[in-house]
Amino acid sequence: MSRVVLAIVAALALVAPSVAAAADELSVTTRLGDRRFVVAGPRAYETGTQAGRYPAMGFHTRGEMGGVWSPPLKLLDGIWFGIDGAWIGPATRFTSGWGHARTTLPGRPGLAVERTDVVPGDARGLLVGLRLRSTGPAQSLVLTMQAHSELMSAYPWGGTKPFTQARFNLPDAATFAGNALVFTEQGTPPVPGATAHDWAAAVGAAIAPDGQQTGPGFRGPQARPVICPPSGPGTPTQPRRCDDTAYGKGAGGELLYRITVPAGGERTIWFGVAGSESGAADAQAALRAILADPDGALRAKVAEREALAAHTKLSLPGDPRLAEAIEWSKQNLADAVQETRDLRVRATNAGTRYPAPAATVARARFLAAGFPDYPWLFATDGEYTAFASVALGQFEPAVDHMRALRDVSRALNGSSGKVVHEVVGDGTVYFGALADPGNTDETAKLPSAVALLWRWTGDDAFLREMYAFARANMRYVVGRLDEDGDGWPEGLGNVEREGMGEEKLDNTVYTIRGLWDLADMAAARRDRATERWAQRRARRMQRRFEAAWWMPAIPAYADSLDDPGDHRVQQRHWIGVTPMEIELTRDARARPGLASRRHALAALRLREGRCYGDDFGLFHTGVPGCDPARSKLPGERQTFTLNTAIMAVGEGNYGRLGPTAQQRFTRANARLQLPDPDEQPGAMPEIAPSPDYGRSIDKRFTERAMVLQAWGAYGTAWPVVHQQLGVRPDLGRGRLEVVPQPPGTNQVAARDIRLGADGSVDVAAKRAGRTYRTTVTVRAPVRLRIGHVLPAGARVRAVRLDGRRVNADERETNRGLEVTVATSPGARHTLVVTAG
Numbered sequence: 001m002s003r004v005v006l007a008i009v010a011a012l013a014l015v016a017p018s019v020a021a022a023a024d025e026l027s028v029t030t031r032l033g034d035r036r037f038v039v040a041g042p043r044a045y046e047t048g049t050q051a052g053r054y055p056a057m058g059f060h061t062r063g064e065m066g067g068v069w070s071p072p073l074k075l076l077d078g079i080w081f082g083i084d085g086a087w088i089g090p091a092t093r094f095t096s097g098w099g100h101a102r103t104t105l106p107g108r109p110g111l112a113v114e115r116t117d118v119v120p121g122d123a124r125g126l127l128v129g130l131r132l133r134s135t136g137p138a139q140s141l142v143l144t145m146q147a148h149s150e151l152m153s154a155y156p157w158g159g160t161k162p163f164t165q166a167r168f169n170l171p172d173a174a175t176f177a178g179n180a181l182v183f184t185e186q187g188t189p190p191v192p193g194a195t196a197h198d199w200a201a202a203v204g205a206a207i208a209p210d211g212q213q214t215g216p217g218f219r220g221p222q223a224r225p226v227i228c229p230p231s232g233p234g235t236p237t238q239p240r241r242c243d244d245t246a247y248g249k250g251a252g253g254e255l256l257y258r259i260t261v262p263a264g265g266e267r268t269i270w271f272g273v274a275g276s277e278s279g280a281a282d283a284q285a286a287l288r289a290i291l292a293d294p295d296g297a298l299r300a301k302v303a304e305r306e307a308l309a310a311h312t313k314l315s316l317p318g319d320p321r322l323a324e325a326i327e328w329s330k331q332n333l334a335d336a337v338q339e340t341r342d343l344r345v346r347a348t349n350a351g352t353r354y355p356a357p358a359a360t361v362a363r364a365r366f367l368a369a370g371f372p373d374y375p376w377l378f379a380t381d382g383e384y385t386a387f388a389s390v391a392l393g394q395f396e397p398a399v400d401h402m403r404a405l406r407d408v409s410r411a412l413n414g415s416s417g418k419v420v421h422e423v424v425g426d427g428t429v430y431f432g433a434l435a436d437p438g439n440t441d442e443t444a445k446l447p448s449a450v451a452l453l454w455r456w457t458g459d460d461a462f463l464r465e466m467y468a469f470a471r472a473n474m475r476y477v478v479g480r481l482d483e484d485g486d487g488w489p490e491g492l493g494n495v496e497r498e499g500m501g502e503e504k505l506d507n508t509v510y511t512i513r514g515l516w517d518l519a520d521m522a523a524a525r526r527d528r529a530t531e532r533w534a535q536r537r538a539r540r541m542q543r544r545f546e547a548a549w550w551m552p553a554i555p556a557y558a559d560s561l562d563d564p565g566d567h568r569v570q571q572r573h574w575i576g577v578t579p580m581e582i583e584l585t586r587d588a589r590a591r592p593g594l595a596s597r598r599h600a601l602a603a604l605r606l607r608e609g610r611c612y613g614d615d616f617g618l619f620h621t622g623v624p625g626c627d628p629a630r631s632k633l634p635g636e637r638q639t640f641t642l643n644t645a646i647m648a649v650g651e652g653n654y655g656r657l658g659p660t661a662q663q664r665f666t667r668a669n670a671r672l673q674l675p676d677p678d679e680q681p682g683a684m685p686e687i688a689p690s691p692d693y694g695r696s697i698d699k700r701f702t703e704r705a706m707v708l709q710a711w712g713a714y715g716t717a718w719p720v721v722h723q724q725l726g727v728r729p730d731l732g733r734g735r736l737e738v739v740p741q742p743p744g745t746n747q748v749a750a751r752d753i754r755l756g757a758d759g760s761v762d763v764a765a766k767r768a769g770r771t772y773r774t775t776v777t778v779r780a781p782v783r784l785r786i787g788h789v790l791p792a793g794a795r796v797r798a799v800r801l802d803g804r805r806v807n808a809d810e811r812e813t814n815r816g817l818e819v820t821v822a823t824s825p826g827a828r829h830t831l832v833v834t835a836g
Contacts, residue, residue, distance in 0.1 A: 024097075024098060024309075024327070025095045025096060025097045025102075026095065026096045026328070026674060026681030026682045027093055027094065027095040027096075027681065028050065028093070028094055028676070028677075028681055029092060029093050029094075031697060032049065032050040032051040032090060032091050032092075032093075032094050033049055033050075033051040033053065033090055034049070034697050034698075035049060035050045035051075035094070035678070035679045035680065035697060036048070036049055036050070036057065036066075036372075036679050036680065036696075036701070036704075036707040037049070037050050037094065037096070037101055037679070037680045037707070038335065038371040038372070038680065038683070038707055038708055039099075039100060039101050039117045039118060039119055039126070039335075040119055040335040040336070040337075040338075040371070041119030041120065041121065041122065041123065041301075042122050042337050042338055042339040042365070043070055043071070043119075043122055043123060043124040043125075043338075043339055044068070044069065044070040044071075044119045044123065044124050044125055044126055044273075044274065045068075045069055045071075045119060045335075045338075045371060045375065046067070046068045046069075046117060046119070046126050046273070047065070047066045047067065047371055047372045047707070048066060048067070048078065050091060050094035050103065050680070051089060051090035051091050051094075051103075052080075052088070052089040052090060052091045052103055052105065052115065053078070053080075053089070053090065053221070053222065054066060054067055054077055054078025054079075054080075054222065054243075055222075055241050055242060055243060055701050056228050056241075056242040056243060056244055056245050056701065056702060057372060057701035057702060057704070058372045058373045058701075058702060059158075059231065059373055059702055059703065060157040060158065060373050061152070061156075061157045061158040061164075061165045061231075061245075061247055062158045062228055062230060062231040062238075062245055062247070062702050063228045063242055063244065063245035063247070063248075063701075063702050064150065064152060064158075064165070064245055064247055064248065065372040065373050066372055066701070067150060068126050068273045069154075069375070070124040070125065070274055070275055071154060071338060071340050071375065071425035071426075072153055072154040072155075072340055072424065072425035072426035073151065073152070073153060073154070073199060073275060073277065074150050074151065074152040074153075074154070075149065075150070075151065075183075075201045075273060075274065075275040076147055076148065076149055076150065076201065076203075076250075076273055077148045077149070077150045077219070077244060077248070077250055078147070078148055078219065078220065078222070079128060079145065079146070079147045079203065079220075079271065079273060080145070080146045080147075080219070080220025080221060080222070081115075081130060081143065081144065081145055081146075081220075082143070082144035082146075082220070083107070083108065083111075083113075083141050083142070083143060083144070084108075084141050084142050085142070085144070087220055087221040088105045088106070088107070088113055089103075089105050089106065089221070090106075091103040091104060091105050091106075091115075092104050092105070092106060094681075095681075096680055096681045096682045096683070097302070098302055098305035098306065098309065098331050099118065099301040099302055099304065099305040099331070099334070099335075100116060100117060100118035100298060100301060100302065101116070101117045101118075102114060102115065102116050102117075103115045103117075107132075110134060110135050110136040110137065110139060111132060111133070111134060111135070111139050111141075111261065112132075112133040112135060113130065113131070113132055113133075114130075114131040114133075115128065115129065115130055115131075116128070116129040116131070116298065117129075118297070118298050118301055119301075120290075120294070120297030120298065120300070120301055121297060121300060121301065121304075122339070123274065123290055123297075124274045124275070124286075125272050125273055125274025125275075125286075125290060126272060126273040126274065127270055127271070127272045127273075127294050127297060127298070128270070128271040128272065128273070129268050129269070129270045129271075129294065129295075129298070130143070130268065130269045130270075130271070131266060131267075131268045132259065132261045132266060132267050132268070132269070133261070133265075133266040134261045134262065134263055134264060134265055134266065135264075136263065136264070137263050138260060138261060138262050138263040139260070139261040140258070140259070140260050140261075141258075141259050141260075141261070142210075142256055142257070142258055142259075143256070143257045143258075143259050143269065144254060144255075144256055145203065145205075145254070145255045145256075145257075145271060146218045146219065146220045146252065146253070146254045147181060147203040147218065147252065147253060147273075148217075148218055148219050148250050148251070148252040149172045149174065149183035149201055149250040149251050149252070150172070150248055150249075150250035151172050151183060151184070151185035151199045151200075151201060151250070151275065152165065152169050152247075153168070153169075153426060154376075154424050154425045154426055154428075155348075155424045155426055155428040155430075156168050156351070156354070157351065158230055158231040158232065158247065159231050159232055159351065160348065160351035160352075160354075161351060161352045161353070162191075162192070162352075162353065162354060163191045163354070164230070164247075165247045166230055166246065166247055167189065167190065167191055168189045168191055168194065169189070169247055169248075169249050170185050170186075170187050170189060170249065171185070171249040171251075172184065172185045172249060172250045172251040173185075173186075173251055174214035174215070174251035174252060174253045175214060175280075176212045176213075176214060176253065177202075177280070177284065178202075178204070178284045178287065179204045179205060179206070179207070179208050179209065180202040180203055180204025180205075180284065180287060181202055181203045181204060181212070181214065181253035181254075181255060182200060182201070182202040182280050182283065182284065183200065183201040183202065183250070183251055183253075183275075184198070184199065184200045184201075184279075184280055185197070185198075185199045185200075186198050186199070191354070192354065193354045193355065193356060197277070198277075198278060198279040199275065199276065199277055200275055200276040200278075200279055200280040200282070200283040201273075201274070201275030201276070201283060202274075202275070202280070202283045202284060202287060203253070203255070203271065203272075203273065204255065204287065205255070205257065205269070205270075205271065206291045207257070209255040209256055209257055210256050210257055210258050211254075211255070211256035212253065212254065212255050212256070213253065213254050214251065214252065214253040214254075215251070215252060215253070216251060216252060217252050218252025218253050218254050219243060219244075219252060222243040225242070225243030225244045226239050226241065226242045226243050226244075227242060227243070227244050227245060227246060227248075228242035228244070228245040228246065228702060229245075229246055230245070230246045230247060238700065238702060240700060241700070241701065242701075242702070257269070268295070270294040270295075272290060272291075272294070274286065274290070305331060305334060308330050308331075308334055308392075308393070308394060309327065309330050309331070310752060311330070311392060311393030311394075311752050311753070311754045311760075312326070312330075312391065312392050312393055312717070312721060312750055312751075312752065312753050312754070313750060313751040313752055314326060314327070314720065314748075314749070314750050315747075315748070315749040315750065315764075316720070316746070316748055316749075317746065317747055318743060318744070318746030318747070318748075319663065319666075319667070319743075319746070321667070321670055321671075321674065321675075322666055322667060322670045322716060322720070323720075324670075324674060325669070325670035325671075325673045325674060325684075325716055326392070326670075326713070326716050326717050326720060328673050328674070328682035328683070328684075329388065329392065329673070329684060329712075329713040329716060329717055330392050330394070331682060332682070332683055332684055332708055332710060332713060333367065333385070333388060333389055333392060333394050333397070333710060333713060334394065335371075335683075335708060336367045336368045336369075336370075336385070336397075336708070336710040337365070337366075337367060337368075337397045338365070338366060338367075338368040338375060338376075338377075338425070339363065339364065339365040339366075340363075340364055340425040340426070340427075341362065341363050342360060342361075342362065342427075343360065343361040343362075343363075343364055343408065343423070343425075343426060343427030344357035344360055344426060344427040344428075345357055345358050345359045345360065345361055345408055345411040345412050345423075345427045345428075345429060346358060346427065346428055346429065347412055347429045347433035347435065347436070348428055348429065348430055348431075349431070349433065349435065349436055350430060350431050350436065351430055357427065358411060358412055359411035359412070360411075360427070361404075361407045361408055361411055361427060364377060364400075364404035364407065364408065364423070365397065365400035365401070365403075365404060366382060366397070366400060366401040366404045366405075367381070367382050367385050367389070367397050367398065367401050367710050368710065369381040369382075369706075369709065369710060369711070370686050370705075370706030370707075370708055370709035370710065371706060371707060371708050372706070372707070373706060374686075374706060374709070375425070376422060376423055376424050376425055377401070377404055377405065377408065377422070377423040377425075378421065378422050378423075379405055379419045379420065379421055379422075379432070379439070379442035379443075379445070379446065380421070380439065380441065380442040380445065380494060381709075381710060381711050382398070382401040382402070382405065382449070383442060383445040383446060383448070383449045384642065384645070384711040384714045385398070385401075385710045385711050385713065385714065386398040386401070386402075386449045386452055386453060387452065387714050387717075387718045387722075388710075388711075388713035388714045388716075388717040388718055390452060390453065390456040391717040391718050391720075391721035391722060391727075391753075392713075392717050392721075393752075393753070393754030395453065395456065395457050395754070398449075398453055399453055399457070399459075399462060402446065402449055402450055402453065402466060403465075403466070404423075405419055405420065405446065406466065406469045408420050408423050408427070408429065409432075409469075410469070412429055412432075412433050412434075413432075413433060413434045414434075415472060416434060416472065416476055416480075417443065417469065417471075417472030417473045417474075417475055417476035417477075418432070418434055418438060418443055418473075418476050418480075419432065419438075419442050419443040419446050419473060420432030420433070421436075421438065421439050421442060437491060437492055438491060438492065439491065439492045439493065439494070440477060440481055440489050440490070440491035440492060440493060440504070440507040440511075441492075441493045441494050441504070441506050441507050441510050443473050443476060443477055444473070444474070444477050444489070444507060444510040444511040444513075444514040445510045445513075445514065446469075446470065446473050446514075447470035447471075447473050447474055447514045447517050447518045447521070448510070448513050448514050448517045450462075450463070450466045450467075450469075450470045450517075450521070451470075451517035451518075451520060451521055451585070452517075454521065454524075454731075454732050455729050455730050455731060455732060456729045456731065456754075456755070456756075457731060457756055457757070458729075458731025458732050458734070458755075458756045458757075459732075459756075459757075460524075460732060463521060463524065463525070463732065464525070467521060467522075467525055467527075470517075470518060470521060471518060471522070471527075471530055473514070473518075474511075474514050474515055474518045474534060477489050477507075477511055477514070478511070478515075478537055484563055484564070486503075486566060487540060487541055487544065488503040488507075488508050488541075488548070488561060488566070489503065489507045489508065489511050490502045490503055490507075490563075491504070491507060492504070493505070493506040493507045493575060494506050494575060495559070495573045495574070495575050495620075497571070497573065497621070497633065497636075498633065499569070499571065499631075499632060499633050500559060500560040500569060500571065501559075501560035501561045501562030501563065501567065501569045502560070502561070502562065502563045503560060503561040503563070503566070504559070504560045504575070505549060505557055505558060505559050505560060505575050505576065505578060505579070506575040506578045508541070508545070508549070509578040509579050509581075509582055509594060510578070510582070511541065512538055512541050512542055512545070512582075512584070512594060513582045513583075513584055513594070515534045515535070515537050515538035515541070516534070516535075516538045516584045516585055516586055517585060518530065518534040519531045519534035519535045519538065520585050520588065522534060523588075524732055524733070542594070545579075545594065546595075546596055546599065548561070548566060549561070549568070549579075550599055551568055551570055551629075553628055554570060554606070554627045554628060554629050555599065555602040555603060555606060555627075556570060556572075556576050556603050556606055556607075556627065556629070557576050557579050557595070557599075557603060558570055559571045559572070559573045559575060559576060570629040570630075570631060571621060571629075571631045571633045572611075572612070572621050572622035572623070572627075572629060572631060572635065573620065573621050574618055574619070574620055574621070574640075574643040574646060574647075576603065576607065577603070577604075577607060577618070577646050577647050577650045578646065578650075579593070579594045579595035579599075579600070579603075580593050580594075580595050580600045580603065580604060580650035580651075580653055580654060581646045581647075581649045581650040581653065582594050582653075583653065588730065588733065590728050590737070591813065591814075592652075592653035592654070592723075592813055592814045592815050593650075593653040593654055593814040595814075597654065597792075597814050600650075600653075600654050600814065601654060601656075604650060604651060604654060604656060604661070606626065606627060607622075607647060608660065608661065608664070609626040610625075610626070611623050611624065611625045611626035611627070611635075612626065613639065613644075613647075614639070614690070614691075615664075615668065616639045616644075616668050616671075616672075616688035616689050616690055617639040617640075617641070617643060617644030617647070617665060617668040617669065617688050617690075618639060618643040618644045618646070618647040618665065619635065619636065619637045619638065619639055619643070619690065620636040620637075620638045620639070620640055620643055621633065621634075621635050621636035621637075622635055623635030623637065635692075636692060637690055637691040637692040637693075638687055638690050638692050638693045639668075639687060639688040639689075639690035639693070640686060640687055640688075641669050641672065641684055641685065641686060641687070641688060641709060641711065641712030641715065642709075642711045642712060642714070642715075644665050644668050644669050644688070644712070644715050645665075645669060645711065645712055645713075645714040645715025645716075645718075646714075646715070647665045647715075648662050648665035648666050648669070648715040648716070648719050649714065649715065649718060649719055649723075651665065651719075652719045652722075652723035652724070652741075652815075653723070653814055653815065654814045654815065655741060655789065655791070655792065655814070655815040655816045657723075657724065657741065657742075657743035657744070658743055658744055662719055662723075662743070663743055665715060666715060666716050666719055666720070668688065669684060669688075669712050669713075669715045669716050670716055672684055672685055672688055672712075678695050678696045678697040679696055679697060679707045680707055680708065683707060683708040684708065684709060684712040684713060685705060685706060685707055685708065685709060685712075686705035686706035686709035686712075687705035687706075693705070720748070720750075721750065721753060723741060723815075724740060724741060724742055724743060724748045724765075725738070725740050725748055725749075725750055725753070725763045725765065726738050726739035726740035726741060726763070726765070726774075726787070726788075726789070727753055727761065727763060729755055729782075731755060731756050731759075731780075731782065734781065734782055734783055735782060735783050735784075735785070736755065736761065736778065736780070736782040736783070736784050736785070737784075737785045737786075737787070737820065738761065738763055738774065738776045738784070738785075738786050738787070739774075739785075739786075739787040739788065739789060739818050739820055740763060740765030740774055740787075740788055740789065741765075741788070741789035741815055741816065742765050742766060742767055744767070745766075745767050745768065746766075747764070747765070747766040748763075748764075748765050748766075749762075749763060749764035749765070750762065750763055755778075755779075755780045755782070756780055759778075759779055759780025759781075759782070760779050760780065761776060761777065761778050761779070761780065762775075762776070762777040763775070763776055765788065770797075770834060770835040770836075771832060771833070771834050771835075772788040772790060772819075772832070772833040772834075772835070773788075773830065773831070773832050773833075774786055774787065774788050774830070774831045775828070775829070775830045775831075776828070776829050776830075776831075777827055777828045778827055778828075779827065783822070784822075784823045784829065785820050785821065785822050785823070786801070786820065786821055786823055786829055786831045787808075787818055787819050787820030787821065787831065787833075788818075788819055788831065788833050789813075789815050789816045789817065789818055789819075790816055790817040790819060790833065790835055791816050791817070792812065792816045792817060793817070794816070794817050794835050794836075795835060795836040796808065796810060796817075796819055796833060796834075796835060796836065797834045797835060797836035798833075798834040799819060799821065799831070799832070799833050799834075800831070800832045801821050801823065801829060801830070801831050802826075802829055802830055803830075806821055807821075808820060808821045808833070809821070819833050
């Protein structure tokens with residue numbers, strides 16, 4: 001294993017982090033002790049409450065998923081501050097900023113206190129700045145910092161076998177050295193397959209403290225902690241709120257600093273958090289490196305996030321809140337970027353075994369699914385999130401995500417083409433080895449994600465690099481997962497519920513799309529044999545799809561087919577929308593929707609009913625009352641943001657963009673981010689408030705869904721950029737189509753939608769009566785086809801391009817009538833279509 005260094009550091013600076021005011025911010029002031037937050041960078045993240053406390057949170061290792069992490073290690077349970085013997089807080093205001101968070105803390109008469117948390121750059125550590133401002137005479141005070149360690153690996157969890165963290169986790173020790181608290185965990189866990197480790201963490205300032213001590217406590221205002229029992233059957237009922245857990249074996253310490261704040265002036269004291277996988281000496285060495293310029297690191301972080309925000313600048317006069325939510329989704333995606341090194345890849349068969357590693361992967365950079373319990377590499381999450389990533393110009397993390405999936409999958413599953421499902425930061429594969437049943441859908445979706453990224457980036461080197469793996473993906477699905485030979489793949493899909501048939505709807509839908517995308521990539525690679533094979537299989541499945549899966553009496557597509565006999569099973573799961581959600585690329589042209597238009601409209605109208613969702617979005621599983629379907633499975637009225645995203649995209653593929661259709665679902669996801677979210681302002685969570693889930697803000701911290709989940713942005717960014725603005729790159733072939741469809745008479749526009757490495761396009765579209773106008777400005781060497789979508793069945797009276805009357809191509813699609821014109825060279829073009 002290569003040498004990996006972390007450090008926990010702090011620096012004292014006389015300049016306040018005033019750069020925070022330069023970025024957009026969202027603030028909340030109520031129930032801060034019940035709201036979680038996350039600040040993140042690629043190599044570290046922090047989760048706690050907005051009140052400035054660190055209760056036990058998360059469920060994978062119950063209560064241990066919060067605090068400060070530098071994957072694959074947890075470092076601290078928390079870090080707390082006090083003034084003159086009184087703990088600072090709880091906070092009175094919490095503010096989300098781009099790449100950082102700020103809290104307003106209660107000080108004392110004449111002294112205001114503000115805290116800023118940020119993970120700087122690619123550092124494996126956290127910086128915490130305390131800004132002390134005198135509003136009158138000079139202030140002299142004693143500043144206390146306490147920290148409590150929990151050096152713990154990301155795996156095993158609280159319920160894994162043959163052992164859990166209760167056996168694997170070793171006790172921490174605490175000492176003071178080099179102006180810092182230094183925490184260590186050394187030894188070999190007493191379990192089969194474990195190896196020796198030497199983990200360390202440290203907390204300190206660039207100046208010497210005026211006092212220090214260490215010991216088993218030191219938890220700030222969470223002293224005398226309430227301890228949560230371990231997870232699993234037979235354990236005591238957990239309290240409403242805990243401070244630590246039965247898995248915890250950390251240590252604590254305290255540092256004291258005598259500080260003077262000048263009259264009418266201010267001082268900022270910077271602290272930092274990180275650690276080392278190679279001992280205390282390396283942690284202390286890293287301390288010296290990270291102290292150089294904390295304030296500059298904050299400035300650089302905000303500037304980096306402002307650069308990301310410059311892409312896809314939306315103007316949605318009819319839906320400004322959606323535009324603001326998408327602006328924050330750019331930050332959510334950036335927060336989700338994670339990177340780990342030296343992954344020791346081992347298959348645990350859903351946490352039931354702990355074999356020796358099969359291989360080592362040197363580096364994995366990816367989009368974490370969610371915080372605090374899913375900060376790892378997932379196939380299905382990244383494959384959905386890729387659509388939001390390209391729409392918002394964040395190509396590189398999505399590209400790296402696909403590489404990471406390929407590398408870990410090959411390390412574990414060889415050349416089979418099977419994609420792993422879930423990979424912890426240390427390389428542990430929870431599920432998705434060849435011996436596991438696996439999730440068919442994510443192997444089928446990976447070629448589509450690769451094709452998507454190739455079309456938006458035009459990166460032929462990426463296509464060459466990933467093509468063999470994408471080809472193996474589809475060969476595996478078709479050749480290994482259709483035991484009865486009926487053409488429909490078997491295996492688990494995204495819905496993992498009892499009573500489903502062997503063949504799942506989403507597996508079939510994504511296999512058809514994956515075959516068409518493979519054929520498209522094969523044509524670009526001049527692999528004629530694969531192109532013909534994929535096209536032949538896709539056509540055969542598509543010809544038989546409606547007859548095999550449609551249930552006219554309901555009306556809906558079956559969730560699954562039960563063998564023998566392909567008996568249709570209908571349980572009202574959200575995957576019933578996937579035939580409308582996907583887009584097929586055939587003959588190098590985008591074709592929205594797999595479902596026939598007649599069936600799709602009926603199925604979408606059904607899903608808009610109150611048995612299937614509410615104002616917060618689409619339920620996971622609908623309830624009886626709106627259709628004649630009979631199911632032994634009860635409804636599951638939990639509204640995942642992914643379900644709502646799938647519905648929003650499905651509506652858009654069939655031109656259903658108004659307030660009772662797509663806008664209902666895009667707004668549902670957007671309202672979770674602002675103006676008054678349950679938890680972190682600007683962050684889209686995993687599950688919305690819903691009848692069978694409740695609200696995250698009211699639940700135990702050990703029983704909540706994710707405070708930030710990446711995939712929900714698929715339901716806001718993609719519908720606006722790809723459907724309403726109609727941006728369809730095919731940069732691998734040097735082509736771009738822009739065929740907008742604004743909702744109703746609303747105008748939609750965007751600047752700097754990223755194309756390729758350094759290109760972009762601006763789009764503005766508007767409908768006024770029977771006149772449809774599209775203006776496009778392209779800054780990329782592409783052949784542009786510009787157009788507009790008219791209602792189905794419309795008649796075109798005239799088409800003008802840049803003021804000149806021209807002939808146009810007309811194509812009926814599931815969206816409506818697409819009227820397009822190939823442009824002559826030029827950066828800016830305006831198309832005006834007049835309907836008869």
